Amino acid sequence: MDIRVQEAPFELGRVVEEFTDRQVNMGAIVTFTGITRDLPGAGMDRMEMEHYPGMTERALAKIAQDALDRWDLGDVLIIHRYGVLKPQDRIMMVATASRHRAHAFEAAEFLMDYLKSRAPFWKKEITKDGAEWVDSKDEDEAALNRW
Template sequence: MKILVQAEPFDAGAELNDFTAAQTNMGAIVSFSGIVRDLPGGGLQQMDIEHYPGMTERALEKIARDALARWDLGDVLVIHRYGPLAPQDTIMMVATASPHRKDAFEAADFLMDYLKSRAPFWKKEQTATSKEWVASKQDDEDALKRW
């Protein structure tokens, strides 16, 4: 299990290659990378992501352990950035390894739903004229109820 919370950019392809190379007897690797998207109609200058060091890592480790307990997984990778990010920056990555694809897909989906709605990160969108905190979305809350 590898959990990273960092300000620095990361190479999702290199991380996935390293994660994959470290696996043995796994038949499936599933990964997801999240990208900062622009606002509808454009105009996002940056997204500021805040977190509480220590608390955030512990929360991500707990949910990763939960995934390892619920599904037949060999390993889990979670990387999440904080600080100022521009549109098209890679903001996060999840990867799961399992002997079987169903467990790898479900665990990755579970981790993504958790990261989207419960992980202790706070996001503020900045445009030329405003700065606004990103509110939680009902769709994200509904997705988490599946688990």
């Protein structure tokens, strides 16, 4: 299990290659990368992500361990950024390794749903018209509730 909460950008190809290279007897690697998207109409200048160091890593490690306990996984990687992010910046990624693709896909989806609605990050979107804190959306909660 590898949990990284960082301000700096990550090199997607390098991270995926390193994750893949350290797997033994795994038949599937699933990755997902989240990108900071622009806001329709308003035009987002930037997103500011805040978190509490220590608390955030513990929360992400707990959900990674939950995934390891629920599915037949060999490894889990979670990277989540904080600080100032521009549209099109990579904001997060998850990777799962398993002997079987179904386990890797399901666990990755579980982790993504958790990160979207329950990870202890606070997001503020800044546009030319001002700033607004982002609340969890009903569809994000519904996605998490299926687990």
